Amino acid sequence: MKAPLITVENLCMDFDGNRVLKNISFEIGEGEILGIIGRSGAGKTVLMHLIRGVEQPPTSGKIIYHMAACPSCEHMDVGSSAGKACPHCAGKLEPLDVDLWEERNENLKRRVMRRTAIMFQRTFALYGDDRVIENVLHALDDIGYPPEKAINRAADLIDQVKLSHRMMHIARDLSGGEKQRVVLARQLAKEPVMLFADEPTGTLDPGTAKIVHAMLNDAAKNNNMGIVVTSHFSQVIEDVADRAILLVDGKIAKIGAPKEVITEFMKGYDDTEKFDETELGDNIVVARDLVKRYISVDRGVVKAVNGVTFEVAAKEIFGIIGKSGAGKTTLSGIMAGLIEPTSGEINVRIGDEWIDMTKPGIDQRGRATGYIGLLHQEYDLFPHRTVLDNLTDAIGLEFPKELAMRKALVTLKMAGFTEDKSKEILDRMPGQLSEGERHRVALAQVLIREPRIVILDEPTGTMDPITKVDVKHSIMHSREEMDETFIVVSHDMDFVRDICDRLALMRGGKIVQIGKTNEVLAALTEEEKKVMGQPKA
Structure with missing residues (x-):
């Protein structure tokens, strides 16, 4: 391992009398990517927050940053830079260990945190109405970057995350993976020595996630930047990490090579519960020739949903799949009553009556929405x-x-x-x-x-494999015991294969195939398999 950047010593954390981190000790080297994997609730996010120096201090233990500090100004760099000239003044960098949570070190802690950055899993934190380059310029302005050099620096950063072809696009019009790369460019603008990536690709499709993973690897290599990545997806750790830690109930269960840690993590993965075939009821949702058009400043008229026709039966688990931008989320919003279609029909059966979802009012759409539940991927x-x-x-x-x-x-x-x-x-x-x-x-x-109808938009994006099985079983039990109807919008091909009775495959706002789950999955193009992932045998 390279020179240590961070040392964690006997770290413990309590919440309401419950110990959630138990004697955690490890080191992170300069330029190393450390993966932290574990089930939901294992303590990954709590550990990351403590290493970042945010929220409340640990119950006991230490987090020490090994830095090089300039005695003449507030600049700090990695410890191996000791003896080099400060890039901001005439001083010489001197070695300095900073105990992050020591109360008397508040000023040093602030200086250390200035050299760190964070990527969250769902909050893109972009200026939605501004262009990509303007978002990066904002980040440079925040750190006082010389205005006369900012444009070139912003362009370099956008090129580094391979988004030069989207430089002038409005941020809100980008795909999820593109937004996450803009976030990375904004964080790299800070020139951090340490980047924290908390489930950075949990809600992205597999193909897009691999692009972001490559960006993280390049960023660590090109900037000699340490990275901590938390995830419960083994593929993320395998793609990104040099070394990995498995957390189980707040303890380090294993630390070492990513593949060895992942093998240990996957022990206990069991999906043997069987369910009887469900007898479906009469149709509960019927859509005919649904269209939803938007006006985009950059792209003109966008047909997010373009002439869609389908039916969903009561107690059915109906899946909607497709690449990013295919129209899945817009269609789910129309079904939930949140988006009004431009044209076409969509009717929902409540009791023995059919409700026209295209008509507003308490006796029409308003009556039906009380019986429709929506879990959006950007839930709060x-x-x-x-x-x-x-x-x-x-x-x-x-x-x-x-x-x-x-x-x-x-x-x-x-x-x-x-x-x-x-x-x-x-x-x-x-x-x-x-x-x-x-x-x-x-x-x-x-x-x-x-609700009578539950719409789940990317329901497994932040769930570990074992929890995903729990939720799958919960949905199946809800269907059996409560006569629930589920509409699942997902890029998780394993999940939809295991849970859905039928699938609708969307491309360019249209449903191009609808039918039994295995039949539709077999019709995926090679590009779709690459982007969305191919179900495991």
């Missing part, structure tokens, strides 16, 4: 309300306390939590949960409303 929870509050009164469900807890526990189990874990998290705030746990709480928030 109330950050200052407990899990129990998020599931009940925060969304307008007024139950007596005892009934609220009972209902919440039942619903959390439906969303993939064990009974003990459900009880444990009821009084926690969302910030005290892992991203995968927050995702499942958001799913429970949808299910607790007792």
Whole structure:
């Protein structure tokens, strides 16, 4: 390993009397990419926050950054730069170890954190109405980069993340993978010595994720930058990391070569539960010639949904698949009543009556939306309300306390939590949960409303393989026990293969094939298999 950049010593962290990190010790070398893998709730995000120096301090232990500091100004660099000239003044860099959470080191901590950057898993944090190059220029302005050199520097950064062909595009019009690369360019503008990537590609399709993984590898190599990547996807760790750590219940279960750590992580992966074939009911959703057009400044008229016709039966698990930009999310928004189609028909059966979803009003679309639940990939929870509050009164469900807890526990189990874990998290705030746990709480928030139709937009994007099985089983049980109908929008081909009765394949806003799951998956083009991933045998 190269010279150490960070040393973590006997780190422990408690929340509400529960120890979530237990005597964690390891080192990160300069320019090393360290992967941290584990199930949802294993402690990955908590560990990353502590190493970043944000939120609350650890219960015990140390996090030491090995830096080189200029005595004449506030510049800091990696420890191996000691003895070199400061790039900002005439000083000479001197070695300095900074205990990040030592109270008297607050000024040093601030200087260290200035040399770090973060990529979150779902929050792109871009100026949506500004162009790509303007977003990068904002980042350069934030660090006081000389204005006369900023344009060239911004162009270099955009080229580094291979987005020169999107330089003048409006940020909100980019795909998810393109947005994530703009985020990376903005973070590289800070010239960090350490980048934290928290599930950076969890909601991206496999092909796009590989592009972002390559960007991270290039960034570490070209900038001698250390990276910590947290994920519960073995492919992310395999693609990106030089070395990996497996966290299990807040402890390091294994540390070493990524493949060895992944092998250990996948032990216990079991998907042997069988379900009886379900007898489907009559149609509950019928769409005819649906069209949704948008006007884009850059692209003119965009036909996000272009003449779509399909039907969904009661108790069916119906999947919608396709590459990014195929129109999947727009179609799901129309079905949920959030987006009004430009033309065409879509009707939803509530009881014995058909509701026209193209017509606004309490007796039309408004009546149906109360029975349709949507879990969007950009879901959000109330950050200052407990899990129990998020599931009940925060969304307008007024139950007596005892009934609220009972209902919440039942619903959390439906969303993939064990009974003990459900009880444990009821009084926690969302910030005290892992991203995968927050995702499942958001799913429970949808299910607790007792919808007749549940629309899941990328439901497994932040879930580890074992949790994914739990959620799959929860959906199957919900279908069997509560007569739920599910519409699943996903790029996870293994998930849709295992769970969906039928699939609709979208290309360019159209449904090009609809039918039994295996038949549609067999019709994927080689490019679609490469981008979305091919189901494992």
